[in-house]
Amino acid sequence: MTPSLADLLRELMRALPNDTEAPSLPEPLAAVALRPLPVGRWQRLSLLGTLQAKIAAAYAFYWIRSWFQNAEDWERLRAAVHWRTALRLLDSMGYLRGAVMKVGQTLASFPDIVPREFVETLDRLYFDAPPMHWSLLREMVRNELGDDPENIFASFDRRAFAAASLGQVHRARLTTGEDVAVKIQYPSIARTIHADFGNLYLCLLPGRLAKEWEQHKKVLDDLRMRLEQETDYQAEGRFLAKVRPLFHDQDGIVVPRVYPQHSTAKVLTMERVEGVHLDQYLASNPPQEQRDEFARKILRALYRMAYAGRLLYADLHPGNFLFLNDGRLGVIDFGFMLPIDDELWTLFQRIERALRTGRRDDRIAAVKEWAWITEDPADTERLRLCEEYTAWAWRSRYEEGPFDFGDEGDFRRGIELLTELAMRHYSPGRPCTGVILRMDFGVRSLLYRLQARIDTRAIAKEEAKSHGLGP
Amino acid sequence: MRVTAETKAATREQIVDAARRLFAANGFGATTTRAIARAAGIAAGTLFNYFATKDAILACLAADAAAAAQLEFEKMTGQADSFEEDLFGYVAVGLRKLKPLRKHLTVLLETALCPLAATTADEVQSLRLAHLETVACLARKHHLGELPPMALQLYWTLYMGVLMFWVTDGSPKQEDTLALLDHSVAMFVGWLRREGKRETPAEGEP
Numbered sequence: 001m002t003p004s005l006a007d008l009l010r011e012l013m014r015a016l017p018n019d020t021e022a023p024s025l026p027e028p029l030a031a032v033a034l035r036p037l038p039v040g041r042w043q044r045l046s047l048l049g050t051l052q053a054k055i056a057a058a059y060a061f062y063w064i065r066s067w068f069q070n071a072e073d074w075e076r077l078r079a080a081v082h083w084r085t086a087l088r089l090l091d092s093m094g095y096l097r098g099a100v101m102k103v104g105q106t107l108a109s110f111p112d113i114v115p116r117e118f119v120e121t122l123d124r125l126y127f128d129a130p131p132m133h134w135s136l137l138r139e140m141v142r143n144e145l146g147d148d149p150e151n152i153f154a155s156f157d158r159r160a161f162a163a164a165s166l167g168q169v170h171r172a173r174l175t176t177g178e179d180v181a182v183k184i185q186y187p188s189i190a191r192t193i194h195a196d197f198g199n200l201y202l203c204l205l206p207g208r209l210a211k212e213w214e215q216h217k218k219v220l221d222d223l224r225m226r227l228e229q230e231t232d233y234q235a236e237g238r239f240l241a242k243v244r245p246l247f248h249d250q251d252g253i254v255v256p257r258v259y260p261q262h263s264t265a266k267v268l269t270m271e272r273v274e275g276v277h278l279d280q281y282l283a284s285n286p287p288q289e290q291r292d293e294f295a296r297k298i299l300r301a302l303y304r305m306a307y308a309g310r311l312l313y314a315d316l317h318p319g320n321f322l323f324l325n326d327g328r329l330g331v332i333d334f335g336f337m338l339p340i341d342d343e344l345w346t347l348f349q350r351i352e353r354a355l356r357t358g359r360r361d362d363r364i365a366a367v368k369e370w371a372w373i374t375e376d377p378a379d380t381e382r383l384r385l386c387e388e389y390t391a392w393a394w395r396s397r398y399e400e401g402p403f404d405f406g407d408e409g410d411f412r413r414g415i416e417l418l419t420e421l422a423m424r425h426y427s428p429g430r431p432c433t434g435v436i437l438r439m440d441f442g443v444r445s446l447l448y449r450l451q452a453r454i455d456t457r458a459i460a461k462e463e464a465k466s467h468g469l470g471p
Numbered sequence: 472m473r474v475t476a477e478t479k480a481a482t483r484e485q486i487v488d489a490a491r492r493l494f495a496a497n498g499f500g501a502t503t504t505r506a507i508a509r510a511a512g513i514a515a516g517t518l519f520n521y522f523a524t525k526d527a528i529l530a531c532l533a534a535d536a537a538a539a540a541q542l543e544f545e546k547m548t549g550q551a552d553s554f555e556e557d558l559f560g561y562v563a564v565g566l567r568k569l570k571p572l573r574k575h576l577t578v579l580l581e582t583a584l585c586p587l588a589a590t591t592a593d594e595v596q597s598l599r600l601a602h603l604e605t606v607a608c609l610a611r612k613h614h615l616g617e618l619p620p621m622a623l624q625l626y627w628t629l630y631m632g633v634l635m636f637w638v639t640d641g642s643p644k645q646e647d648t649l650a651l652l653d654h655s656v657a658m659f660v661g662w663l664r665r666e667g668k669r670e671t672p673a674e675g676e677p
Contacts, residue, residue, distance in 0.1 A: 135551060135560035136653050143644040187646040187653075 132168055132186060134158050140184055144264040149182075152262065156182070171272065178271065180259060181332075183233065185266040190231040226314070230335040233268035239311070239334040240270065246308050252328045253301050273330040275322030278449060288453070290327070295405070295452030296459055297329040302443060303463035305337075310345060312338040314435045316442025318449070338435050355390065356457070358398030363390055370430060389417040393440055396456040405444065406451030414444060483521050485511040487535070490528045491571070499529065499575035529579055532572055534598045540568040541601065554613035555660050561605060562630065562652055566637060566645075576638050580631060603627065615663060622663060629655040 132140070137158075141149045149156040153172040160168035167185035174180055229235055237258045244255040254273055262269035281294075298321065305311045315336040322330030340348065347369075354366040367386045373379045392414045396403035404410075418437065447454075489510035493502040504525050508518040522528045544564045551557035569576065579595070606626055607618050618626075633655050637648040 132653075133551075133553065133556040133559065135556045135563060136649060138560075139563050139649055140646075143646060143649075187649040188642055191642060191647070 131160065132184065136187075137168075137170075137184060140187060141267065143187075144184075144267045145262060153180075153182075167266075172269075174259065174262070174269075178259075180262070180269050181256070181272045182262070183268040183270070185231060185233065187266075190228065190265070194228065226336050229337075230315070232265055233263065234265045236334050237263050237268055237270075239337045243305055243309055243311065243331075243334065243337075246304050247301075251297070251300065251304075253297055253304075254322075254324065254328050254330045256330070256332060273322055273324070273332055275324040275328075275330050278318040278321065278323065278446070281323040282449065288451070291450045292452050292454050293327065294323060294329055295447050295450045295454050298443065298446060299454070299456060299459050300463060301329065301331050302439075303460055306340070307463050307467045310340040312340060312432070312435060312439060314338045314439055316439050316446070318446060321446070338432060344430075344432070355394045356397045356460075358394075360387070360391075363387055363394075366390070371433075385417065385421050389414070389421060392417055397460060398457070400457070402453045402455045404453050405447035406453070408448075411444065411448050414441075479521075482511070482513060482517075485513070486518060486521055487528065487531055490525075491532055494529070494532075494575055495571060499525075499578060504528075526578060529572070529575060530595045530598070533569065533576065533579060534595070536568040536572060537565060537598050537602065540565040541605065543568070544605070554609060554615060555656050557609045557613065558606065558660070559652060559656050561609065562633065562656070563649070565602075566634075566648070566652075573638055576634060580635050580638065599627070602630075610663075615667065618663075622666070625662065626659055629659050 138148055141147075141152065145152050149172070154175045154177070155173045157171040160170055162169040162181075167183055169181050169183045172180050172182045237260065240255060240258045244257065247253045247255055256271040256273050259269040259271075302313055302316075305313050313331075313334075315333060320331065320333040322332055324330055351366045351370055354362040364383065364387055367373065367383065367390050371382075371386055373383050373386065392410075395410075396405070418441070486507060490502070490507045493506055493510060497506075502525070504518055505515045507525075507528065508515045511518070522531070540561075544561050547560060547564070551560055603623050603626070607623070610616065610618050633648065633652050636651050637645055640648045642648075
């Protein structure tokens with residue numbers, strides 16, 4: 001018996017995922033469903049996204065979540081009232097769409113620590129990110145590289161061994177014998193992100209007169225830039241090719257080779273680096289000297305990229321580093337790199353010279369220049385906080401001898417200062433400040449977990465000197 | 472002169488070949504049955520002994536593509552770990568084979584293939600039945616039992632939605648369709664599993 005139209009529509013609606021408010025059906029069918037006209041602001045927002053907006057959401061959450069993995073030892077801050085509101089909203093929508101904005105605010109407010117409730121919400125949404133099964137993967141490889149994986153590679157592991165920026169990584173071997181890691185992106189993410197941000201900006205236009213508009217826009221721009229860059233594997237391939245020659249055998253730092261003939265904007269084939277991630281490494285109870293050596297390599301890699309490559313390694317989370325058996329450090333993800341232009345470079349050098357003296361007056365002058373802080377008495381508190389935060393962040397650079405990055409009290413102090421800055425909605429200053437803060441906290445959390453005691457100042461000096469930047 | 476079955480089949484093949492060429496060169500809308508007949512080397516009226524309408528010729532081309540997809544899919548069978556994966560693979564192979572007809576399919580999707588169509592041509596009917604039979608076989612293979620009529624109708628509706636989206640998909644290499652197909656398959660299988668649970672009473676229940 002053929003089911004009636006009413007039965008069919010009812011079942012169609014029931015077939016929709018539970019957490020999706022707006023039907024994710026192709027238009028001809030969605031039109032049949034005769035949805036009521038959306039009237040509320042959030043309803044309008046919820047109808048904005050394309051079908052794949054949800055994937056973008058899952059991606060954004062995946063990305064944030066990666067910072068919090070294994071962060072049990074960290075103090076979880078309690079959520080502020082507006083946070084809870086945002087969460088409830090996010091939860092009820094179960095969809096990114098308008099919530100991109102909230103994610104942006106989140107990033108601005110708490111670069112590395114979030115309340116437990118938020119992490120839990122992220123976890124749930126994260127699991128909605130669809131892994132690609134073999135049939136989909138084969139179609140993507142066919143689309144991108146022109147043939148089935150079995151015909152392009154000598155061998156190709158059907159099971160992914162790691163998650164990537166909205167995609168996954170598979171082990172494979174080239175026909176020429178090299179072992180490679182093939183990163184494959186879920187279809188249509190990049191375009192969706194672009195389209196959704198366009199919609200989001202349009203939708204937020206009525207709010208442009210609000211006090212926080214500029215701040216929100218900067219955060220959104222930052223988020224958009226990051227998402228767009230991370231979904232362009234060709235750009236990542238170019239960064240890899242630029243960074244790899246900066247390191248030599250004696251550095252003990254490995255950056256994988258890219259195989260351009262097997263790479264596109266959505267497929268990135270690179271040399272396979274075999275090593276373990278931070279957790280696994282720490283679980284083996286490595287001795288202090290070995291941990292310190294890895295910490296030195298992490299810092300050396302970052303300084304080298306900045307001084308020699310004029311690139312900020314903006315995607316700093318533990319998953320991007322591999323600890324190799326032979327003591328080498330693998331740096332494997334270049335999804336988000338921020339190039340430093342000449343103007344910024346000159347400013348960086350000036351600020352760095354001032355901050356590494358360790359003198360308070362120099363620091364105040366540098367902070368004022370960086371964050372455009374005036375003599376206005378209204379700026380006094382902002383100056384005080386920014387100066388204190390900078391003193392904390394730079395202490396390892398101006399104090400002689402090894403610095404104890406494992407000092408919990410000191411680490412917490414940094415978190416408190418940053419949280420206070422965010423809670424007071426102090427403008428971060430230069431547009432790249434958010435990236436630098438995330439980088440700062442990313443590296444501090446890595447070194448904290450390694451319980452490293454190393455002389456940062458000596459490494460920075462050595463790197464600067466070898467690139468003609470003087471003492 | 473008696474027209475043998477072989478001659479009939481050959482003429483039919485000529486018509487279909489000519490139509491394939493003309494649709495590709497000029498589009499479905501700009502191709503007339505008269506032009507097809509001329510290209511096939513037959514009289515205009517003779518064409519109607521074989522196909523009642525231009526749509527029927529298109530349906531025949533679609534059925535040929537579906538049959539080729541079926542053969543290719545059968546070669547791949549056994550590789551998939553799950554029903555979702557198999558189903559996705561089956562539809563994806565079909566899309567690949569239907570690709571030369573992509574721009575012209577709208578007319579079939581809006582009429583004969585439409586989930587709510589009351590009557591359909593033989594070619595379309597067999598295409599639909601063959602496709603649904605394969606889906607039902609895959610469900611059995613993955614221990615999901617016999618698919619009820621509602622499940623098949625729901626599947627067909629989603630499948631047609633994917634095809635409808637695909638014919639106008641402007642994304643590079645129609646990658647948006649892949650994402651939509653993945654979602655639609657997940658949606659359908661999710662519904663199927665929920666239905667299965669609902670209909671199987673828990674232990675101890677009457």
